[in-house]
Amino acid sequence: MLTWNYQTNKNINLKFSIVIPSWNNLEMLKTCVKSIQKNSTFQHQIIVHVNEGTDGTLEWVKEQGFDYTHSVQNVGVCWAMNACRSLVQTDYLAFLNDDMYVLPEWDLALWKEIEVLPDNFFFLSSTTIEPRISPHPGILAPFDYGTTPDNFREEALLNEQRSIPGNDWHGATWPPNIVHVNVWDLVGGYSIEYFPGLYSDPDFSMKLYEAGVRYFKGIDASRAYHFGSKSTRRIKMNKGSKQFLNKWGITSASFTRIFLKRGQRYTSPVVVSSDDKAFKKARVKSCLKRFFWSFSGTGRTIGLNSYDKFED
Numbered sequence: 001m002l003t004w005n006y007q008t009n010k011n012i013n014l015k016f017s018i019v020i021p022s023w024n025n026l027e028m029l030k031t032c033v034k035s036i037q038k039n040s041t042f043q044h045q046i047i048v049h050v051n052e053g054t055d056g057t058l059e060w061v062k063e064q065g066f067d068y069t070h071s072v073q074n075v076g077v078c079w080a081m082n083a084c085r086s087l088v089q090t091d092y093l094a095f096l097n098d099d100m101y102v103l104p105e106w107d108l109a110l111w112k113e114i115e116v117l118p119d120n121f122f123f124l125s126s127t128t129i130e131p132r133i134s135p136h137p138g139i140l141a142p143f144d145y146g147t148t149p150d151n152f153r154e155e156a157l158l159n160e161q162r163s164i165p166g167n168d169w170h171g172a173t174w175p176p177n178i179v180h181v182n183v184w185d186l187v188g189g190y191s192i193e194y195f196p197g198l199y200s201d202p203d204f205s206m207k208l209y210e211a212g213v214r215y216f217k218g219i220d221a222s223r224a225y226h227f228g229s230k231s232t233r234r235i236k237m238n239k240g241s242k243q244f245l246n247k248w249g250i251t252s253a254s255f256t257r258i259f260l261k262r263g264q265r266y267t268s269p270v271v272v273s274s275d276d277k278a279f280k281k282a283r284v285k286s287c288l289k290r291f292f293w294s295f296s297g298t299g300r301t302i303g304l305n306s307y308d309k310f311e312d
Helices: 026-039 057-064 076-085 106-116 154-163 181-187 200-210 240-248 252-259 277-293
Strands: 003-005 017-023 045-051 067-071 092-095 100-102 122-129 177-180 215-226
Touching (some): 026 057, 026 100, 045 076, 177 181, 252 277
Parallel strands (some): 017 045, 017 092, 045 067
């Protein structure tokens, strides 16, 4: 039902397995892969999930010799990530959007952090630089170095990115991120009910928290430029905020604010007790919101017969 391609000559020198879902976004994907090859300190496995690939993506990925999975229709982020897990050769699964450009030593900074941790119960994110004003703390914006490969000011970004002030921050959620494969497997990867993917990121973080992870950290020294999401503008998105609330009994906003403290300057792992006043208040508000939202439901999730999605 799903096409896999796997390079059997396993390279023991690979550091991370980088998974990149891509949906007919070839020029962006090329720019993303170029940045990995140009700006990484270590050698990594690149795994691409090709959604459709009718723009030449599938042929290009094959020509490059990358490991890949392929679906004849767009199956979204969660199916793509979980399919690619079967091809991972290293102990660390890194998630990268195809509209991102990693900056020099992005991987070295992550590896230095991993090396000093006492165990594998961590979730780390790189710090993203974006061209437009962002409501999300932890993102460095607005610093406009282009919104497409055609107007991308690569050299200026490379020369200037270290002069942009930042700091390590709480609440790793978004890509670029990295997790140990044992922890990924423990929580079951990404939740496919969030098809095509909205709110699957905080859901994954919640599953990690439930599994005992408390070390959620954004690393300032590991940076990437994010051109801005293109795929979400081409498809009707799921009602992820409602799905998250119905699943966990708390809003995503409350979870990221109270438990992850996303975007705040990093100090130490966050531990929230059941007696925490902010948590109690958030639970009450979440219950009320869940009640009122129940009248409209969460809307369509998968929407397509799964047998129609994958290539024989």
